[in-house]
Each structure stands twice: as structure tokens, then as C-alpha cells.
Amino acid sequence: MKIVALVKHVPDATAERTFDDADHTTDRTGVDGLLSELDEYAIESALTVADGGDAEVVALTMGPSGAADAIKKALQMGADSGVHISDDALHGSDAPATARVLAAALRRIGDVDLVLTGMASTDGGMSVVPAMLAEHLDLAHVGFVGEFSVDDGTVRCRRDGDTASESVEAALPAIVSVTDQINEPRYPSFKGIMAAKKKPVETLSLADLDIDPSTVGLAAATSVVDEVTKRPERTQGEIVTDEGDGGTRLVEYLAAQKFV
Amino acid sequence: MPVERVVPTPEARDLIDLVGKIADRDLAPAAAAAEEAARYPRELVRMLGRTGLLGLPYDEEFGGGAQPYDVYLQVLEELAARWATVALSVSVHGLSCWPLANYGSAEQRKRWLPDMIGGEQLGAYCLSEPHAGSDAAAMSTRAVRDGDSYVLDGTKAWITHGGIADFYSVFARTSDDGARGISCFLVPADADGLTFGAAEHKMGLTASPTTIVNLDGVRVAAERRIGDEGAGFGIALHALDAGRVGVAAVATGLAQAALDEAAAYARQREQFGRPVIGHQGVGFTLADMAASVQAARALYLAAAQRRDRGLGYRQQAAVAKLVATDNAMKVTTDAVQVLGGVGYTRDFPVERYFREAKVMQIFEGTNQIQRLVIARDLERFGE
Ligand SMILES: Cc1cc2nc3c(=O)[nH]c(=O)nc-3n(C[C@H](O)[C@H](O)[C@H](O)COP(=O)(O)OP(=O)(O)OC[C@H]3O[C@@H](n4cnc5c(N)ncnc54)[C@H](O)[C@@H]3O)c2cc1C
Numbered sequence: 001m002k003i004v005a006l007v008k009h010v011p012d013a014t015a016e017r018t019f020d021d022a023d024h025t026t027d028r029t030g031v032d033g034l035l036s037e038l039d040e041y042a043i044e045s046a047l048t049v050a051d052g053g054d055a056e057v058v059a060l061t062m063g064p065s066g067a068a069d070a071i072k073k074a075l076q077m078g079a080d081s082g083v084h085i086s087d088d089a090l091h092g093s094d095a096p097a098t099a100r101v102l103a104a105a106l107r108r109i110g111d112v113d114l115v116l117t118g119m120a121s122t123d124g125g126m127s128v129v130p131a132m133l134a135e136h137l138d139l140a141h142v143g144f145v146g147e148f149s150v151d152d153g154t155v156r157c158r159r160d161g162d163t164a165s166e167s168v169e170a171a172l173p174a175i176v177s178v179t180d181q182i183n184e185p186r187y188p189s190f191k192g193i194m195a196a197k198k199k200p201v202e203t204l205s206l207a208d209l210d211i212d213p214s215t216v217g218l219a220a221a222t223s224v225v226d227e228v229t230k231r232p233e234r235t236q237g238e239i240v241t242d243e244g245d246g247g248t249r250l251v252e253y254l255a256a257q258k259f260v
Numbered sequence: 261m262p263v264e265r266v267v268p269t270p271e272a273r274d275l276i277d278l279v280g281k282i283a284d285r286d287l288a289p290a291a292a293a294a295e296e297a298a299r300y301p302r303e304l305v306r307m308l309g310r311t312g313l314l315g316l317p318y319d320e321e322f323g324g325g326a327q328p329y330d331v332y333l334q335v336l337e338e339l340a341a342r343w344a345t346v347a348l349s350v351s352v353h354g355l356s357c358w359p360l361a362n363y364g365s366a367e368q369r370k371r372w373l374p375d376m377i378g379g380e381q382l383g384a385y386c387l388s389e390p391h392a393g394s395d396a397a398a399m400s401t402r403a404v405r406d407g408d409s410y411v412l413d414g415t416k417a418w419i420t421h422g423g424i425a426d427f428y429s430v431f432a433r434t435s436d437d438g439a440r441g442i443s444c445f446l447v448p449a450d451a452d453g454l455t456f457g458a459a460e461h462k463m464g465l466t467a468s469p470t471t472i473v474n475l476d477g478v479r480v481a482a483e484r485r486i487g488d489e490g491a492g493f494g495i496a497l498h499a500l501d502a503g504r505v506g507v508a509a510v511a512t513g514l515a516q517a518a519l520d521e522a523a524a525y526a527r528q529r530e531q532f533g534r535p536v537i538g539h540q541g542v543g544f545t546l547a548d549m550a551a552s553v554q555a556a557r558a559l560y561l562a563a564a565q566r567r568d569r570g571l572g573y574r575q576q577a578a579v580a581k582l583v584a585t586d587n588a589m590k591v592t593t594d595a596v597q598v599l600g601g602v603g604y605t606r607d608f609p610v611e612r613y614f615r616e617a618k619v620m621q622i623f624e625g626t627n628q629i630q631r632l633v634i635a636r637d638l639e640r641f642g643e
Contacts, residue, residue, distance in 0.1 A: 076274065187282055190312030190325050193274045 001055040001150070003114045004106060005046040006130075007074050009067035010036045010123040017123070023218055024225040025092045026123055028066070035070040038118030040077075040185035041178050046116050047078045048183065049150055056080050058109060062090065062101055068201070075196035076188035082201040083109060089206055092218025095124070099132030101216060104209040106137060114155060115175040119144055130177040140170035143177045263341075263516060263557075265334055272331045279335050282311065283342035291343040291467075295612060298459065298466045300424060302382075305349055308339075309379025314353055318361050322373040329502075329564035333509035337557070340513025341520075344616045345468040347513060349382070351506035352420045355624075356383025356429045358499040359444045363487035372446065376427060384425035385503075386416040386473055387496050393417075394629050396431075397439035397493055401475060403432035410434075410445065410485065412453075412478040418623070422471030423456035425449055429499075430475070431492050442492035446484045453478040464615030497574075503624045504577040505567070508560035508584035511620045512553060515588040518595035518613045519549045525599050525608075542598060549591045556584035575637040582630040585620040592617040 011017050011031040018027045046057045059074035061067045062085040071082035085105055093101070106112055120127040127143070134141030142148075145168075146160040155174050159166045160181065170176075188196075206213050214220060240249050254260045262280065267273050286304055294301055308314065317332040318324025325332075332354075340347035357376050360369060375381055392398040401414025412432050419428075428447040435441035447454065457472030487495050523546050526537035536542045563576035592614040596603040603610045621627045 072274075187307075187311055188274075188278060189310060190275055190278075190316065190327075193271050193278070194325075197271065 001049075001053070001113045002058065002109075002111050003046045003049060003055055003116060004058045004060050004109060004112050005039070005042045005074060005079065006102065006115065006117040007039045007043065007059050007061045007070045008036045008118075008121045008123075009033045009061060009063045009070035010121055013037070013122045019225075019228045023092060024228050025218065028064070033066045033069060035073040036118060036122045038120055038122055038180055039070070040118075041180055041182050042116040042118045043074050043077050043079060044183045044185040045148070045176075045178050046114075047186070049114070050078070058083060058112075060102065060105055060109070061085070062093075062098060062105070064091070071201055072196055073188070075199045075201070076192045077186060078188075078192060079199075081199055083204060084201060085204045085206075085209070087206045087213070089213035089217050092221060093216045094221040094223060095126055095128050096132060096222055097216040097220060099129050099136060101206070101209065101211060102129065103133050103136035104211055105204060106133070108204070108209060113172045114150065115139075115173070117175070117177045119177050119179045127177070130175050134175045137173075137175075140174040141176075142168050142170055142174065145176050145178050146181050148176060148178070148182075263337075267331055267334065268328065272327065275327070275331065276334060276338060278311070279313070279338045282308070283339055287339065287346055288342040291345070292606075292609060292612070294467045295345065295464075296466075296606070300349075300467050300469055301343075301346060302424065305346060305382065306380065308346070308350065309381075312379065313339075313350055314379050314382075315357075315377030317354060318357065318373070318377045322361075322369060322377060324377050328568040329505065330561050330568060333505060333560055333564050336506055336509040337513035337516070340510040341517040342513075344510060344514050344613075345465050347510045348420065348465065348468055348507075351503065351510055352385060353383045354506060355499055355503040356385045356421075356425070356427070358502055359429050359486045359495045360446055362498065363444070363491070363495050368446075368483070368486065372427075381426040382421055382424060384419050384421040384428045384473070385499070386419050386428050386430040388416065388418045390415060390417045390472075394626055396496065397442065399431065399433060399442065401430070401432040403434050403443060403445060403480070405434070405482070406479075408482045410480050410482060412445065412447070412475040412480060414475050416473040416475070418460070418470055419473045420468060420470055420623075422469055422473050423459075424469055428454070428473065429486070430473075431496050432475075434489050434492075437490065439493040440490050442496070443489050444486040444492040444495045445480050446486055447475075447478060447480055451478045451480065463618060464612065465619055500624055501574050501577045502567070504581035504630070505560050505563045505573075507620055507624050508556065508563070508577075508580040511581075511584040511588035511617065512556040512560060514613055514617055514620070515549070515553045515556060515584075515591040518588075518592045518610055518617075519546070519553050521608070521610055521613075522546060522549065522595040522598040525602075529600075536598075545594050545598060549594055552587035552591050556580075556587045559583050575634055578625075578630040578633040578637075581624065582627050582634070585617070586627060588617040588620055589614075 015031050020027045049055050050057050057079040059071050059079040059082045061070050117130045131141050142157045145157040148157040153172050155170050157168045159168050316325040316327045320326040336347050387396050389399050403410040403412045426449050430445045430447050433441050434443040453476040455474045459469040529536050559580040563573045563580045566573040595610040596614050602608050
């Protein structure tokens with residue numbers, strides 16, 4: 001069985017993040033990048049399936065050269081190999097273009113039984129790529145999965161919504177995005193760090209994927225960011241000093257905000 | 261402020277980063293409460309073991325990480341900067357494996373070392389006795405040969421991991437010939453006659469159990485003797501050379517944590533209309549603290565580099581242990597001072613650092629004994 005985990009290299013969410021002044025894309029200079037934490041759940045899910053049986057785990061990323069770090073982290077955690085799509089023409093690609101490129105890469109990887117993704121990227125946060133991918137590849141897609149098992153060519157998922165949990169089954173191959181509730185991603189071990197050095201990573205350009213560079217990137221994006229405005233600084237908030245009536249006043253506040 | 265480290269390989273960099281992340285996420289938040297409750301974090305140490313940290317300096321052939329000491333010690337320092345008990349635990353475990361790894365026969369190492377350094381097990385190092393501390397060669401625990409085993413009788417004192425370890429590297433007397441009459445044994449925790457006292461009620465490192473270890477007719481197979489009969493004291497001292505640079509690294513991490521806490525506080529605490537770090541009396545104290553921490557780090561790394569190149573490093577290990585632990589005591593004392601009143605409360609970690617620093621001047625050879633080692637070396641130089 002071949003599982004592909006999609007991984008994204010993103011600016012560290014704990015650092016101050018900004019947009020490039022010229023083209024309003026994510027500014028990656030001066031900010032440490034790392035593997036999107038939400039993707040660690042996808043890798044862990046893939047490795048859990050692999051631990052329980054015979055499966056190969058491939059980590060796939062699209063991104064500039066620094067994105068190789070996301071692959072490396074996945075390999076250190078235990079993935080078997082990596083594929084890195086890197087091409088200057090990809091800069092500024094929107095979600096539809098990203099999905100098209102990833103779909104081409106998945107076709108090229110071939111014989112993929114299960115694609116696992118995080119529930120969103122911690123920088124873009126749109127959660128649309130998995131569904132778009134499924135559309136391109138004509139596969140089933142189950143999103144926001146809190147638990148799943150693979151058995152007999154079928155993936156059985158529990159999808160957690162706000163009001164109910166649904167049980168969803170899909171025939172493989174399928175695309176499943178997992179939530180941050182599904183597991184506790186493992187740390188790499190030192191052996192994993194050493195082993196990762198020797199694992200194969202293939203780098204692909206748009207030409208390798210037969211994609212016309214003019215159909216991706218910022219210029220081809222279907223939506224354009226005209227302007228970005230910094231969110232106003234958080235205001236002080238309201239401080240309730242307890243003079244014996246603290247509890248009552250807190251409840252009054254919550255009631256006024258319609259929380260209770 | 262993360263310490264910028266010089267490491268030899270990209271893998272060592274990834275290792276240090278990983279350790280920093282684990283220490284921040286899993287160790288730091290748990291430390292204060294566990295120390296308060298005197299609760300040893302066995303599960304966290306097991307997790308570190310699974311990550312490979314309990315076998316880092318040992319051979320790959322046996323499942324170790326084959327890392328040079330300068331990397332291993334910086335890992336210890338990173339752990340100590342978040343939780344000294346855990347760093348000490350890793351260091352003492354390494355010390356406990358040292359006799360087998362360096363003096364065991366090929367057969368013995370093949371048989372026991374992989375499990376010992378594999379991450380699931382924890383070791384203890386049993387040298388001190390109630391009446392033989394600094395003068396460890398005055399020990400009275402005996403090992404008497406009986407057929408193809410030895411029978412051990414006596415009392416070991418101050419044993420870190422006493423009662424929770426899976427194996428005990430025990431030094432015992434096989435003849436009355438002073439330091440030449442001591443041998444080393446690898447005793448499994450489930451040996452009959454091995455019992456433990458209650459954990460000592462300590463000033464600091466309260467989460468790290470330190471106990472008496474009683475050996476009451478403990479029968480140990482002769483094949484568990486490490487090295488020749490009578491070679492034990494030499495093994496113990498060699499192991500301590502390695503242990504002492506470990507303690508130096510732990511003390512450096514502890515001092516770094518105290519410095520970071522004090523500097524952060526001094527940057528934001530205002531008195532007389534400005535942050536207190538801007539008052540030279542405080543700024544210079546912090547500068548001296550930074551100098552002490554960096555000097556300590558440079559010394560343990562210098563000793564490590566000699567070791568990694570196969571050079572003798574006994575004196576350098578003693579110097580590193582002496583200076584790093586004295587500096588840690590000074591730096592943690594000053595950290596309490598920089599924080600003022602709050603520094604004296606348990607709402608801030610610096611008073612704990614101060615209590616933890618003290619013992620580092622005492623164990624693995626008091627700092628007087630380190631001076632003795634250095635002085636003896638200087639004396640010999642004249643011969
Ligand atoms: C928390 C903790 C953990 C420990 N863990 C371990 C362990 O895992 N395994 C183990 O074997 N031991 C362990 N020890 C024991 C430790 O190594 C001893 O406490 C230490 O060696 C000192 O021995 P002592 O306490 O008997 O002091 P003593 O030897 O009685 O020393 C008393 C004082 O006399 C000084 N002194 C002694 N001789 C001389 C001299 N010749 N010149 C100048 N001054 C001298 C000492 O420096 C000290 O100030 C631990 C101790 C502690 C406190």
C-alpha cells in the first residue's frame with residue numbers, strides 16, 4: 001500500500017508574520033520556516049497505518065527550496081521517501097493551481113492508495129486543496145477526519161462536525177484530511193534523524209510534470225490580494241476587580257456578550 | 261534566549277533542535293510541580309529514551325547514537341536548562357553504562373549493553389557509602405567469590421535512581437588491598453537481597469530519588485563482574501571523568517536558565533523610572549553571569565574535545581566540573597538577587613535553581629576533591 005502525506009513548509013506561527021509589500025504574498029524572509037504543525041497529524045496518521053502493516057509512506061510538498069525542510073522532518077519522523085516540487089514559476093500560486101500541480105505529482109508518483117493531509121495549512125488556512133485534489137484525480141475525499149482505519153480497500157472515517165459525528169466510508173484510493181484531534185504526532189528519534197539522511201528525495205520541476213508555467217504562479221491566480229491591513233492591536237479588555245460581587249459581574253458580562 | 265551552539269554535523273544540529281523542542285514542550289512545563297511533589301518523571305525519561313537520548317555517546321553497534329561528547333554534553337545542557345533532575349538522570353544513566361561499555365568483554369557488551377542504552381532501562385552507579393564518600397576507596401561493601409558467583413554484602417549511600425533503576429553498577433571489595441582490592445559488578449534490579457532506603461529528603465533535585473542501597477547476600481553471577489578483579493577503582497575513576505563533564509554540562513544549563521530568567525525580569529521590571537537592567541549595578545551583575553555561563557560551557561567543551569580526540573582529560577574534566585558548578589552556584593545566587601523579593605518565592609524558578617546548584621558542587625566528587633585531582637596532576641608534572 002502506498003500512502004502519500006502532503007506536507008507544507010510554512011512560516012513559524014509563533015513568530016510575527018507579514019505579507020510582502022510588493023505582491024502581498026506571504027513574506028518568508030526573516031521568519032523561520034517549519035513543517036506546518038497541522039501536517040504532522042497527517043504524517044503521524046500515515047505512519048500509524050504503516051506501523052500496523054505493509055505500507056510505504058511518501059511525503060510530498062510543493063514550495064521553494066526551504067520546503068525541503070518539511071520533507072526532511074517527515075523523513076525523520078519515519079516517512080520512507082520524499083517528493084519536492086520546486087519551481088520559481090510557482091511563486092504566488094493560488095489554491096486551484098496548487099491543487100493542479102499536486103495532482104500532477106500524485107499521478108506521477110503513481111499507484112497511490114491513500115492521500116493524507118492536514119485539515120488546513122497554518123499560514124493559508126483555506127482547507128480547500130484536498131477537495132480540489134480529489135476533483136482533479138476523480139477520487140473520494142473525506143475531510144476533517146478525527147479517526148480512521150484502513151481495511152480491505154476501504155477507509156472508514158469518523159468525521160467530526162459541530163453538532164454530530166458522521167461515519168463515512170470511501171473506497172481506496174481516497175483523499176483524507178485529518179484534524180488535530182486524531183493523534184499525538186511522534187517526535188523523530190535520533191535514529192530517525194540519522195536514517196533520514198539516506199532516504200531518497202526526488203525534486204520535480206513544472207517541466208517534469210508537463211505543466212505550462214504560465215498557468216500557475218501569481219499572474220495566473222484566479223483571485224488577487226489588492227491590499228492587506230494589519231489587524232488593530234488588541235485592546236486592553238475589561239478588568240473586573242472582585243469586591244465581593246466578582247462572580248455576579250462576570251456572569252453579567254458573559255450574558256451581555258450572549259455567551260451564557 | 262536560545263543558545264547558539266557550534267555543532268559538527270547537520271544531524272547534530274537537528275538533534276539539538278529536537279531536544280530543545282522536547283524540553284520546552286514536555287519538560288519545562290512539568291518541572292516545578294514535580295519537584296514540589298518530589299515525583300520522578302519516569303515516563304518523560306522513557307520518552308527521551310525512545311528518542312535515543314539514553315544511548316547517545318555509545319557505539320552504534322549496540323544501538324547507541326555514536327555522538328561525540330561535545331554533542332552529547334550540549335544535549336545534557338539543553339535538558340538541564342529546562343529541568344535539572346532530568347538532565348542529571350540522563351547523565352547518571354550514562355555513567356552507569358560506562359563500566360560495561362568501556363571495560364566489559366565483547367561477550368558481556370553484546371549481551372547487556374543494547375538493552376541498557378536502548379531507552380527503556382535506567383541505570384544507577386553505586387560507589388559512595390555512608391563511611392566512604394570523598395574517600396571512596398575506603399569502601400567496605402564486600403564481594404566474596406562462591407563457585408561461579410559472588411555474594412555481595414554492604415550498604416551503598418546516596419544512590420541516584422535508587423529503587424527505580426533497572427540495573428546497578430556496584431563497586432565492592434574483593435580483597436583488603438585498598439584501592440586495588442575493589443571490583444565492579446553489574447547487578448540487576450531484581451536480584452534477591454537488594455533493597456532500598458527511603459528517598460533522602462533533599463534541599464533540591466527533590467524529584468530525583470537518592471537512596472541507600474542495601475546489599476544483603478546478593479548473589480551475582482561471576483560473568484557479571486566487569487573488568488578484572490581488583491580493577492574496579494580504576495574503572496570507577498575513569499567513569500567519573502566522563503560523569504564530571506556531564507555534571508559540568510548540567511550545571512551550565514542550570515546557570516543558563518537562571519541567567520535567562522534574571523535577564524528577562526531585569527528588562528521589564530522598572531524602578532527609579534527605568535528597567536532595572538539599565539542600572540549599572542544590575543547590568544554588570546548580569547554581564548558577569550553571562551561571562552560565567554560562557555566560561556563554564558567553554559571549559560566542558562574543551563574537556564569534551566580532548567576526550568573525543570582520544571586524549572587524556574582527567575584534569576580538564578575536574579577543572580570543568582569545579583568551575584562550571586561553582587559558577588552555577590554564583591549565577592543562581594545572583595539570579596535570586598536580580599529578581600529581588602519575588603526571586604525568593606516559589607512563584608519564580610530561580611530559588612529552585614539556587615537550591616539545585618548547590619548539590620552540583622558536592623556530587624561526583626566534591627569541589628574540594630576536584631581541586632585535589634588537579635593539584636595531584638600538577639604535583640606529578642614536577643616528577
Ligand atoms: C543528591 C546526591 C546524589 C548522589 N548520587 C550519587 C550516586 O548516584 N552514586 C554515588 O556513588 N554517590 C552519589 N552521591 C554521593 C556523593 O558523590 C558524595 O556525597 C560525595 O562524594 C561526598 O561524599 P560525602 O558526602 O561522604 O562527604 P565527605 O567525604 O564526608 O566530605 C565532607 C567534607 O569534607 C571535604 N573533604 C573530604 N576529604 C577531603 C580532602 N581530602 N581534602 C579536602 N576536603 C575534603 C569534602 O569536600 C566535604 O566538604 C550523591 C550525593 C548527593 C548529595
